């Protein structure tokens with residue numbers, strides 16, 4: 001569904017240039033629900049904006065559902081935003097109008113012209129997100145979790161193929177957040193929607209099978225849930241960063257480059273080194289501080 005190859009995004013302001021994406025590679029399969037995790041400033045929102053057609057990459061290749069995003073005209077990009085992709089933002093003000101009812105909020109972005117059909121579809125969507133009993137309540141009368149479910153109904157209004165969620169549970173308590181994640185999982189399973197969730201919350205991210213970590217505008221590692229079709233505890237690398245639910249793999253690009261986790265380098269005293277020693281030992285590649293020459 002999504003292929004990012006060597007994606008670069010440079011923001012130019014009056015006197016500085018920020019390279020928010022520095023050659024990012026990412027593949028998301030059709031019908032997959034995955035999470036992207038990273039610290040503040042790592043490039044998550046920048047990537048989401050590219051995927052949503054809100055901004056264009058400076059270099060590299062981005063294809064979504066077979067569409068080469070760089071080749072789209074402004075008009076085609078507007079159509080892509082309205083018809084192919086749905087957004088859920090953490091900031092509710094970006095999704096919702098408080099003085100309108102749930103149904104009216106869901107009707108706003110709809111491309112249908114027939115008022116009756118609009119109304120029917122809005123009700124159907126609100127029922128699908130478990131809000132059939134709140135259709136005529138104004139948004140300000142709903143709880144945070146209910147409001148976020150309205151936002152999800154809105155994002156589905158134009159039957160998107162790809163759903164992008166930026167910290168979708170950021171403003172919710174643990175229980176409500178679990179309900180919203182459950183709903184996203186259900187939509188993924190029932191409608192085959194491809195869902196990309198961006199978050200800095202590892203616990204939230206781990207509720208999905210695959211979590212890709214971004215560091216300095218590049219994918220650095222990937223966590224894949226144990227005991228599913230992708231991997232099993234037995235096939236997990238013995239030395240890998242692992243926990244109860246997911247196994248962490250370092251991402252390697254075509255040139256064989258990997259990003260060594262900072263705490264690994266620290267552990268062997270090579271944190272600020274500009275080179276390290278690599279040795280091939282039987283079936284292992286061993287990384288040593290450069291001054292370890294014997």
Ligand SMILES: Nc1ncnc2c1ncn2[C@@H]1O[C@H](COP(=O)(O)OP(=O)(O)OP(=O)(O)O)[C@@H](O)[C@H]1O
Nearest residue numbers: 011018020038039040041042043044045046047200
């Ligand atoms: N419009 C912009 N103009 C200039 N620099 C920008 C712009 N948007 C983002 N940046 C910079 O690009 C880098 C990546 O930002 P981005 O918002 O993608 O990070 P993030 O991982 O989403 O962070 P957060 O979790 O805090 O939202 C940061 O250094 C940021 O300051």
